[in-house]
Amino acid sequence: PEAITVQELAQRMAERGSDVIKALMRMGVMATITQSVDADTAELLVSEFGHRSRRVSESDVLIGMTGEEDAAETLVARPPVVTVMGHVDHGKTSLLDAIRKADVVSGEAGGITQHIGAYQVQLGSGQKITFIDTPGHAAFTEMRARGANVTDVVVLVVAANDGVMPQTVEAIAHAKAAGVPIIVAINKIDLPDANPQRVKTELLSHELVVEDMGGDVLAVEVSATKRTGLEKLEEAILLQAEVLDLRSNPARSAVGTVVEAKLDRGRGSVATVLVEKGTLKVGDIFVAGAEWGRVRALVNDRGQNVTEAGPAMPVEVVGLNGTPNAGDDLVVTEDEARAREIAEYRARKKREASSAIAARGSVEQMFSQI
Ligand code: GTP
Numbered sequence: 001p002e003a004i005t006v007q008e009l010a011q012r013m014a015e016r017g018s019d020v021i022k023a024l025m026r027m028g029v030m031a032t033i034t035q036s037v038d039a040d041t042a043e044l045l046v047s048e049f050g051h052r053s054r055r056v057s058e059s060d061v062l063i064g065m066t067g068e069e070d071a072a073e074t075l076v077a078r079p080p081v082v083t084v085m086g087h088v089d090h091g092k093t094s095l096l097d098a099i100r101k102a103d104v105v106s107g108e109a110g111g112i113t114q115h116i117g118a119y120q121v122q123l124g125s126g127q128k129i130t131f132i133d134t135p136g137h138a139a140f141t142e143m144r145a146r147g148a149n150v151t152d153v154v155v156l157v158v159a160a161n162d163g164v165m166p167q168t169v170e171a172i173a174h175a176k177a178a179g180v181p182i183i184v185a186i187n188k189i190d191l192p193d194a195n196p197q198r199v200k201t202e203l204l205s206h207e208l209v210v211e212d213m214g215g216d217v218l219a220v221e222v223s224a225t226k227r228t229g230l231e232k233l234e235e236a237i238l239l240q241a242e243v244l245d246l247r248s249n250p251a252r253s254a255v256g257t258v259v260e261a262k263l264d265r266g267r268g269s270v271a272t273v274l275v276e277k278g279t280l281k282v283g284d285i286f287v288a289g290a291e292w293g294r295v296r297a298l299v300n301d302r303g304q305n306v307t308e309a310g311p312a313m314p315v316e317v318v319g320l321n322g323t324p325n326a327g328d329d330l331v332v333t334e335d336e337a338r339a340r341e342i343a344e345y346r347a348r349k350k351r352e353a354s355s356a357i358a359a360r361g362s363v364e365q366m367f368s369q370i
């Protein structure tokens with residue numbers, strides 16, 4: 001069934017009609033602005049443009065894209081979501097640990113009780129920052145790409161003794177593709193062979209011009225081990241966040257993203273979810289990628305049970321019927337039937353896609369044997 005016209009799609013995404021037609025052509029679909037495309041094509045196209053879509057049922061699609069915005073008066077200031085990226089071993093996790101140790105709240109709670117890839121710190125001023133850690137290893141390109149998509153600001157960690165390296169360049173590309181501002185953290189300045197100036201010069205050739213070289217990219221020199229420069233880095237993040245004027249509606253059903261997910265022996269499937277808008281509550285029924293569930297428990301980044309999680313808050317969700325993938329969306333639905341319907345639909349799509357790939361593989365094999 002034809003679901004939506006090209007025009008309507010373009011409007012809901014706030015993209016130019018000609019760009020949408022071009023994107024469709026790249027997907028092998030020829031359509032004019034007044035023609036309709038089916039739900040599958042629309043869903044693919046929306047993700048192509050970096051927007052989010054939500055499947056309502058098999059034929060009837062696409063609520064919850066950028067078109068379905070919350071009214072201005074419902075929006076409340078929320079903490080920035082910061083993804084830390086950079087080359088392997090440049091000190092991303094160390095830097096986050098250092099920031100976290102200085103955090104007033106976890107300090108009070110008696111330090112770090114668990115380590116998940118996302119957490120929130122509260123500064124002395126009462127302001128909060130949500131951080132997402134990413135691995136620097138080359139195998140995790142996909143995860144960095146997703147990280148850049150859920151984030152407001154990227155902190156690019158570059159070791160002052162090592163300089164710009166392949167995953168540094170890749171992280172810059174992801175941040176730029178996602179249109180996310182970059183703050184550079186030049187780390188390991190305690191090392192005798194540290195050369196922050198060289199880092200800044202190297203960044204120039206990737207179109208990142210830091211402030212003291214006449215550009216507008218904030219760069220902060222830090223040492224995770226010596227815990228220097230951390231406050232300056234936090235200030236830079238808050239400054240950037242202020243410019244972005246981040247707001248979302250906490251008083252609606254929750255929409256979020258799965259940051260990581262695993263099968264836990266005692267608790268079943270557990271997902272670390274970053275709530276983007278709305279408030280996720282114990283008892284909520286939701287779909288997460290091709291899985292669904294009912295929130296049995298919510299655990300914050302300090303291992304404490306909480307009853308709800310609002311915008312920009314990372315939280316562990318217990319109560320899934322299966323393990324979703326990192327990068328999947330989490331959307332609260334009105335009832336279980338709807339959650340099951342969407343999850344089953346997506347699971348079937350996934351199976352179809354993988355059998356299509358398998359079929360293609362066997363055809364290629366056939367030809368290669370001729
Ligand atoms: P991946 O997650 O594997 O990409 O690495 P990472 O970027 O998270 O680096 P990690 O924090 O694991 O640190 C790598 C090494 O650098 C560790 O041995 C740290 O102790 C060391 N390191 C991190 N920050 C500093 C620093 O400021 N100074 C010095 N001297 N060493 C540091």
Ligand code: MG
Pocket residue numbers: 092093094133134135136
């Ligand atoms: Mg790390």
